[in-house]
Amino acid sequence: MITFTSFPSSPGGEYDAVRRHRETDNDMDVDFDDDDDFSSNRLRLTLPGDYLTSSQAFMRGHGTYVHEDQVVASVAGTVERVNKLITVRAIRTRYNPEVGDLVVGRITEVQPRRWKVDANSRQDAVLMLSSVNLPGGVQRRKLESDELQMRNFFEEGDLLVAEVQAFFSDGAMSLHTRSLKYGKLRNGQLVIIPPILVRRLKSHFITLPCGVDLILGLNGYIWVSRHIKASDQAGEEGFDAEAVYSNQNDDIDEPTRGAIARVTNIIHVLAAHFVPLTDTILLEAYEWSVEQEEANKGLFQEDVAEALVASLHSRS
């Protein structure tokens, strides 16, 4: 039989079980969780329905629930303990926002005085008109005319980078772009990876020496774009509405386009091999791929991708 494998083939995906006879089936549970010892620093894996510990001695956190005085896992992932709090972190999941997180999102809807933003979370985020910088100076008050021309700022489909400001009572997050670092995105492309692969870093704005800027949204949305020199970014006084809310890309030269494409492909390959992204890893991977002098598309060949990941492992 011919088998076709779709591109991002992940490690350990296919699992073949042996044929089991009911008569001979013995419970060969490799117990990860038969001891209640949380003091050891080893990583414990757990599955939904697994008992973790007594609920009298410990508190249940995310990814767990209490059943008959026992803390039980509700997701498959790693067990984490902070003092008396037991949580289970799922490996692949949607983005769980926290206040202060940097996210990249896409406008889905324009509503009265607010935008709805898809940010890979369980509900669309809300960007209030009062939480964006309006043209004409940072300090300018919101006018009624602004409410009528909200699509001049953000339109359905626009990408933006923002910070999580607060939560509503139903758990939806509220964003703000009240900083010159935030706002509409241009001159690049979006890559979507599992949110767990984006770690919290000192700065989520990364500039690679090849003339590429990266914005690592904690929600797994990554913006790869042409480098903007610091001097090009106008100061606080010269807040330029034209530039901030422009829908036009600047001129991007051939080598930069190549670099953007290469970085994008590297991220795809790393995500497919479940490698968490950091600035150093991206830099090393970029250098490796240039060193190898492979054609850009070569990265998608399974052996090249494996070699890249292996080289990263050996360096780290």
Added chain:
Amino acid sequence: MSIILPGEHVPARHVNLKLGPGLLQLSSPDKRRGIADEGLGIISTKAGTLHHSTNQSKWWIENNSRRYVPAQQESVIGVIILRSGEGFRVDIGSAHTASLDGLAFEGATKRNKPNLKIGCLVYARVSLAHKDMEPELECFDAQTRKAEGFGELKEGFLVRCSLKMSRLLLDPKHFLLPLLGHRFPLEAAVGMNGRIWVNTKEMKHTIAATRCIEAVDPDGGGMDERGVKEFLNALDVE
């Protein structure tokens, strides 16, 4: 009181005539058919019983429908179905949902609004009823700003009945509520929209009250006083 069918003429005449539900004054009395002779050209639009006030200034038709049409100043029981920024949307069984301002409660201020959850019951008064606008409710007296019994109804049970039954129970001379009150302590709120809230100390009392209301409802059993007494005796309410 007489039974009237849609389209019949109503002999209402008064200098200060007020027409209630089910009555309509034709805009131009049709002289060719000689209708003008029969009064002011007032006809009925519903089947029911025709009533008028003692001085014949107010006329209305009562009938036994189940669909509630809001009218100003009537007390109703509603269910909160949505919380919005300033207030609540309330289902009162009418064609449209009603709105209830978060400030229309006793002691409510901009900072301190009542925290009603979706699914809560409220006893409220219709403050605005207009055919082209959605009805509005309030849970206090707009002048005194006192609750006067309006507000959230906690615990208890909601009985749905015909509108006729609601009106019957509002009549202080009707036998049912005193009869029930004689058997066990009982709290009740009667909404004109065919909803009656009852609360007692014991669950079986609430169930008994519920079943009696359903039995007496002219749209259902139409049981009389003696029947209810026997029915209550048959139920175990002690």
Added chain:
Amino acid sequence: MGSRVEILNEGGFRSDGRRQYELREVTIDLSQQGQADGAAVITHGLTRVMVSVFGPREAKSRSQTIHDRANINVEVAISPFSAGERRKRSRGDKRILEMAATIKSTFEPVVQTTLYPRSQIDVFVQVLQQDGGLLQGCINATTLALVNAGIPLLDFVCAVSGGVYSTSPMLDLTLLEENDLPNLTVAVMPKTGKSTLVTMETRLHVDRFEEIFKLVCSASHALHQEMKDAVRVRTTSLVTAMGTTQSNVGGDTMMDES
């Protein structure tokens, strides 16, 4: 039509060489499928079902939002080429609608929907090959896809089908057996042993029912083991992949399992 085929021969073997209480071979593939938040492909012998889960995400329409919990939306599609006879079923087919409603209500009490008010969880079930035990395949694949998507579940849900040939109970029926025998499908939550789903559509005496019902319940534990192992292998490989490059970014834990 099946009268020529011996359902259970004198040697105690079934038409495909299995014993009475033997389940068919199970394979589970949990690798990423497109943009789905979680996906699983399960095969029970020649029955093959793929499920993709999206969400929890913003509800598509306002009428589908529930103010205090997430809405689970299930859509089932049966590929026209999945059975011996090519046949296209419309989306409005009552049997498909019933199956979707069944899967939805099977998982509603298992998924912790109250954690995601006003959201929506989309479950897309695609039947690729069918050879009996369709519902069991759909339910098992949905469980695995939900686990894979990191959606909190109270427990696994493991479904197994069974039937009775005159007086002999049998497990995990093929299409051939399903057409000839009274059969039932049971979905069990192994931790408590309680079942969320029981369906039987053919006439069977109460006493026979009791026997096969209990047998199917116990068989589900064997399947639970298979499903747990698959998820564990998948999770371990992902954690390992993440862990090996994480030491230089301040990872504080290391795997001691390999």
Added chain:
Amino acid sequence: MRPPSPSIPEKEFLFASLKASLRLDGRQPLQLRTPELTFGPELGWVECALGKTRVLAQVDAKMVKPPPERPFEGMVSIHSEISPIASPEYEFGRASEEEVTMTRMLDKVLRRSDTIDKESLCVIAGQRVWHVRLAIHCLSDEGNMLDCACLAGIVALRHFRRPEIEVVGDEVTIHDPTERAPIPLAIHHSPFCFTFAFFADTSIPPILDPSHLEQRLSAGLVSIALNAQREICVLQKLGGVPLAPDSILNLVEIAVSRAKELDRLVDDKLKVDWSGRRVEFR
């Protein structure tokens, strides 16, 4: 617009009283509302009421040519539909979940469990067979419409009588009921459906034949269709609260005893109706 879900006080009161085994209509948890069967002027016309839930079932039969793959069997078809007449919760157009469940369930209980002997409906093999059509109309939904519809359906089938026929060679003569007494359908068994409702709070006992409010607030239904001979025809628990195997077997036992009672009741009613009718045909 669907009516809003029941209010919090209604919900809490119902749960509290069910926990104390009290039902709002005064029934025991496992007590059925006594079915009222009204027979119409025609044979096979039955109106069944469980409390305020009402379903009308009507059977007729006509002669058709059988499909080539089954030349020796008659045909049975069931038409059912839940329209907004039953309750404002139902909409026209797209089939609601309840309608899908009910249609499928009626099909399984009355048709696929071989209630009617299809071979007895054959007149001339490959040429002429009876096509029995059962139409179910849901008139009003006050809870548990499924059981009511199944009951109406099976009673209508047992009440129905088809005209007597005579076959001479290839000639078929259908005798008018006034000439020769019509004959009942050959029925193998009479399945009855029983629906139990469960609640999210497991300390509330299961209840049989839920009312509308009970059904709305329940967290799972189990429907068991069986006949008085202890044969389960359909057992269906489509999701909802997880149940221990023993409690499911328990429900089966309860349904077995209820089926025997109901079977007797239906027999009596049919007998009474038939004895009243015989006069007409003299």
